[in-house]
Amino acid sequence: MGCGVTKGGEFHKRYDKDGNIISVRISAVTKAIRAAVLIQRWYRQYVARMELRRRYTWNIFQSIEYAGQQDQIKLYNFLGYLVDNFTPSSNERNLISHIFRENEVCRDIEWERFFDYRHIEVPDIYSGPRLTFPLNADQAADLVEAFRSKQQLHSRYVLQLLGETWKLLRVLPNINRISTCHSKEITICGDLHGQLEDLLLIFYKNGMPSMEKAYVFNGDFVDRGKDSIEILLILFAFLLVYPGEVHLNRGNHEDHIINLRYGFTKEVLGKYKMHGKRILKLLQKIFSWLPLATVIDQKVLIVHGGISDTTDLALVARVDRHKYVSSLRPPKRRISHSVRASVDSDMDEDLVGSKYSILNRRRASLTYARPFPARESFQHRSLQDFSSTVARTMEEELEIRRRQAAMTRPGYSMSCRNLNTSMLSPSSSDSLDAFENVQNEWKQILDLLWSDPMIPDGCVPNEVRGGGCYWGPNVTEEFLNKHSMQLIIRSHECKQDGYEFCHNRKVLTIFSASNYYEVGSNRGAFVRLGPDLVPYFIQYQANSMTREMSVRQSLRRTEHSALKVLREQLFAHKSDLMSAFQQHDKENTGLISLSDWGSAMSQVLHLDLPWRMLRSQLITTTTDDMLDYHNWFRNLAIKEKSYEHIEQTLLDTLYKHRSTLETIFRIVDTDNSGFISFEDFRQTWKLLNAYLKMEISEESINDLVVSIDTNKDGNIDIDEFMESFRLVDKNMLERGKSLFMRRSEEYDGPQDETTNQPPQTPTNKEGGFLAPP
Amino acid sequence: WQNDSVQKKIRSAFDVFDHEQNQTVDVREIGTIIRSLGRFPTEAELHDVIAEIEEEEPAGFIRFEKFLPTMSRILMENKLRPVPEDLLLQAFEVLDQQKKGHLDPEELSRYLTQEGDPFSQEEMEEMLSAALDPEKNLIFYRDFVSMMTADEPW
Numbered sequence: 037m038g039c040g041v042t043k044g045g046e047f048h049k050r051y052d053k054d055g056n057i058i059s060v061r062i063s064a065v066t067k068a069i070r071a072a073v074l075i076q077r078w079y080r081q082y083v084a085r086m087e088l089r090r091r092y093t094w095n096i097f098q099s100i101e102y103a104g105q106q107d108q109i110k111l112y113n114f115l116g117y118l119v120d121n122f123t124p125s126s127n128e129r130n131l132i133s134h135i136f137r138e139n140e141v142c143r144d145i146e147w148e149r150f151f152d153y154r155h156i157e158v159p160d161i162y163s164g165p166r167l168t169f170p171l172n173a174d175q176a177a178d179l180v181e182a183f184r185s186k187q188q189l190h191s192r193y194v195l196q197l198l199g200e201t202w203k204l205l206r207v208l209p210n211i212n213r214i215s216t217c218h219s220k221e222i223t224i225c226g227d228l229h230g231q232l233e234d235l236l237l238i239f240y241k242n243g244m245p246s247m248e249k250a251y252v253f254n255g256d257f258v259d260r261g262k263d264s265i266e267i268l269l270i271l272f273a274f275l276l277v278y279p280g281e282v283h284l285n286r287g288n289h290e291d292h293i294i295n296l297r298y299g300f301t302k303e304v305l306g307k308y309k310m311h312g313k314r315i316l317k318l319l320q321k322i323f324s325w326l327p328l329a330t331v332i333d334q335k336v337l338i339v340h341g342g343i344s345d346t347t348d349l350a351l352v353a354r355v356d357r358h359k360y361v362s363s364l365r366p367p368k369r370r371i372s373h374s375v376r377a378s379v380d381s382d383m384d385e386d387l388v389g390s391k392y393s394i395l396n397r398r399r400a401s402l403t404y405a406r407p408f409p410a411r412e413s414f415q416h417r418s419l420q421d422f423s424s425t426v427a428r429t430m431e432e433e434l435e436i437r438r439r440q441a442a443m444t445r446p447g448y449s450m451s452c453r454n455l456n457t458s459m460l461s462p463s464s465s466d467s468l469d470a471f472e473n474v475q476n477e478w479k480q481i482l483d484l485l486w487s488d489p490m491i492p493d494g495c496v497p498n499e500v501r502g503g504g505c506y507w508g509p510n511v512t513e514e515f516l517n518k519h520s521m522q523l524i525i526r527s528h529e530c531k532q533d534g535y536e537f538c539h540n541r542k543v544l545t546i547f548s549a550s551n552y553y554e555v556g557s558n559r560g561a562f563v564r565l566g567p568d569l570v571p572y573f574i575q576y577q578a579n580s581m582t583r584e585m586s587v588r589q590s591l592r593r594t595e596h597s598a599l600k601v602l603r604e605q606l607f608a609h610k611s612d613l614m615s616a617f618q619q620h621d622k623e624n625t626g627l628i629s630l631s632d633w634g635s636a637m638s639q640v641l642h643l644d645l646p647w648r649m650l651r652s653q654l655i656t657t658t659t660d661d662m663l664d665y666h667n668w669f670r671n672l673a674i675k676e677k678s679y680e681h682i683e684q685t686l687l688d689t690l691y692k693h694r695s696t697l698e699t700i701f702r703i704v705d706t707d708n709s710g711f712i713s714f715e716d717f718r719q720t721w722k723l724l725n726a727y728l729k730m731e732i733s734e735e736s737i738n739d740l741v742v743s744i745d746t747n748k749d750g751n752i753d754i755d756e757f758m759e760s761f762r763l764v765d766k767n768m769l770e771r772g773k774s775l776f777m778r779r780s781e782e783y784d785g786p787q788d789e790t791t792n793q794p795p796q797t798p799t800n801k802e803g804g805f806l807a808p809p
Numbered sequence: 810w811q812n813d814s815v816q817k818k819i820r821s822a823f824d825v826f827d828h829e830q831n832q833t834v835d836v837r838e839i840g841t842i843i844r845s846l847g848r849f850p851t852e853a854e855l856h857d858v859i860a861e862i863e864e865e866e867p868a869g870f871i872r873f874e875k876f877l878p879t880m881s882r883i884l885m886e887n888k889l890r891p892v893p894e895d896l897l898l899q900a901f902e903v904l905d906q907q908k909k910g911h912l913d914p915e916e917l918s919r920y921l922t923q924e925g926d927p928f929s930q931e932e933m934e935e936m937l938s939a940a941l942d943p944e945k946n947l948i949f950y951r952d953f954v955s956m957m958t959a960d961e962p963w
Contacts, residue, residue, distance in 0.1 A: 068903060069925060070900075071900035071903040071920070073925030073926060074892055075897065075901065076926050076927075077850075077892060078897050080844060082957040083932075084844030085844070088825060091825045092825045488829075490831070491869060492833055500829075506829055648821040649821055649822075649825070
C-alpha cells in the first residue's frame, strides 16, 4: 500500500469488429479516485444527518428554556394585575404584593444599616476564609481556592463583601470605558450561569485577574448552575482588588424576579439559612447598580444581549440605571388614588376604565405592538389576549364578593366603595412626558440585556424571549457607523463551540458555560483582545469525561436528555393533548394518523419543534401508520407515591404548572423558610386557579393538602412537594433507555470483536462500482 | 397525496435550521439540509443548487419560498441520488488493495484530502476520530461503513 495517487488515469477500451465498445477497463488509479469521491460524499452525508439531530436536540432545550422565560414574564404580569386590582385588605394581595413594593429602604444610611455585618459572629469552628478589608490579591486567590475545595464563605463576610461591592458599583458609570494600552490584553467571558467549574477552568487556562490581566465578565453570572453565589463572590472580590482591571456587565439574569424561577434565589436560601433573605435583598440592589456595558478603545462594545435600531449609547450613559431593579418592571409611575362614593354600576365603570388603563400599561411592558405578523402559536399567548380574560375573572370574583357582602355584612359594602383602583389618567402633560421618558429609558436597557441577532435585515420585537428585539446586519452596520465602532461582543445565547460570529463578523457571541444543556452539549469559550483588537479564542469543556467522549457519544447523550425533558412537557400537557387527539378521532377508534399526531403536538405545546422528525423517537409502535394514543400515554405516566386517591386532573394540572407553582410558593414564603402553611397553600392555589382559569373544587385541594403534609404539622415543605412531581417512572425510563440502547448498538457497531475478524474476501464487482451516478 | 408529504418533509428539515422562525436559513446550512433529506450532492452540485436559490443580491441567507420548489423537484425527480451502501464498502475495499480488512490512517487521509472533493483538515480529523481504532491505529472500515449507513429515524 502507499502508492502515490495522481490525477488522471488510463482508459483501455476494447472494441468489437464493428468498432463498438465491448468493455472498458479503467486503471487502478482512476478507481481509487472514484472510491475517494464516494467515501467523501457518504461521509458528508453522514455528518449532515448528525448535524440535523444535534440541531433539533438543541432546539428542544432552547424552546423549553425560552418558553419558561415567557411563562415567568406572564406570571409576573398576572400577579401585578392582581395587586393592582384587589382591595388592600385582600389576603391574596398581601401574599404577593411585597414583590411589587419598591425597596422600602430608600436612603443610603438605611442601606448601610441593612448591610451591617458587625453583629454576626463567626464561630471558631468555621474553617473557611476569614476576609479582612480592604481585600488584597492573596485573599481573592484564597477565596477561589476555598470554593474549589467546596467551602462556603460565612455570611458575615458575604455581607461585608457585598457592602463594599455596592459602595464601589455606585460610583461606576453606566458604560465602562477601558483601553488595551494599560494591560496588553483584555479577556472577555460570557455567561457563566453558576457553573463554578467553568470559571475555575478559565482561571486555570488564562490566569486570574491582575494588573496585567484585565477581564470583562459579560453578565448572567447566576441561575441554573449550582454555584451562582460563589461565582458572584469571586467576581466581586476581584472587582474590589482590581477595580481598574475587572469589569462586570449586567445580564438579564441579574434580576431578582428571574432568579425566583431559575434557581438563584433557591440556592442562596439553601446555603444561607439565617441571612439568605438579607443577602438576596442586598443583591437586588447590587444587580441594579451593575454597569450596563463596556467599551474597549472606543471601538468595541461589550454588552450582554445586544442592540436595537433605537439604541443610543449617549442616552444609556445618562440614565439612572439603579432605578431599573428588574427588567420585568419599569419604575412605578406615581398614581393618584380616588375614592368612589357610589357602588355597583359606578364601580363597574371604574373597573372597566381601570382595566383598559392597566392593559395599556401592561401592553407597554415587554411585548409591544409588532409590525411583523406573529407566528400562529405565539398569538395564543399574546399579553393583550391574556389580560382581558383575566380581567373578566377578577370582575366576576369581585361581583360575587359584592353580592355576598350585600347579603351578609353591611360594613363590607363600605370597603367596596373604597375600592382603590389604580388610575392612569395623567394629571398633567408633564407627568405623561416623564412617564414616556421612563418607558423609553427602560426600553433602552431591555434591548441591551435581552436582544438577539438575526440573519435578515431589520429590527423586530423578540417574541421568543418576551423582551428586547431581534436585530439584523443593517442595524449593526448603522450602529457601528454612528458610534465609530468596529465590533459588538455579546453573550446571552448558548453556542455549540462556545463562540460564533455573525453579521459579517461584526457581531461576536461569546458563551462561557460549557455543557450548558447537558454534559457534552457544548463547549465554553473566552476571547482575548490585544491592542490590534483581533479576537483570539480559547475553548474548553469542563468535566473530563466529555473530552473523552466522541462526537457521536456526546450527541447521543444530549439527545437522550433532550427527549427526557420533552417527555416531561408531553406529560404536563396530557389532558390538552388528549382532547386534541380526540378531535382528530371523531369515530372514537382510539387511533390517529401520525400526521394528525404531529398537528396536535404543534397546536397544544406551542413549541416550534420538528415533530415529524421527532416522532420516531417518541413513538415506537404503530399499526399501519396509526397510533394508539391511549396506550402511548399510558407509557408516559408518572407514579405518584401516595396520591392515588387524588383526582387525576388535579395532579395533571399541578404537574403541568409546577414551575409556576413553585415560583408562586417562593414568593408567598416571605420568611424564606422553605415551608408554607396550609392556609397560604390554599391561597396560593386560588391564585393559580385564577391564573389558569381552572375549576378545581375546594375539596380536592383539601385532600391534596392533607396528603402532602407528610409530618402532619400543618406546614408544607416546598421542596418535598415539588420533588414528588418529578417524572420518575422507572418503567418509562427503562423503556426510554432500551430505545436508546437499540440505537446505540447500531452506531457503535461490534467494535470489540473486530480484532478477531478474519480478513475480508475480495469481491469482484467492478461493473457495479463503475456504474454512473 | 405524495407531493404534500414531500413538502412537509422539506419544511421539517428547513425549520430545524430556521433559528428566528422567519422562513430563512443561513446559506452555509443548505448543504446540511439537502443532505439530511437523504441526498448525496457533490460539492459542485451543491454550488449549483445554491446559485439557483440565492437572492439576487446574495445576503447570506436563503428563503424557504425559494428553497421549496427546487428541493421538491430534487426529491420528486430523485436527483442527487443516494449511492447504495454496498458501493461504499466496495470503495473502501478498492483502497485496501491488499485486502487486509483495514486501512492506515495516513493513506486514507492522503486519498481523502487530495482527491475528488478533498476534505479539509478539520473534516479529515473529525472522520478519523470516528473511524480510527485508537489502540491499533487502524481503520476497520467494515464497521465504519455499518455506522455510516445505519438507519436513521427519518
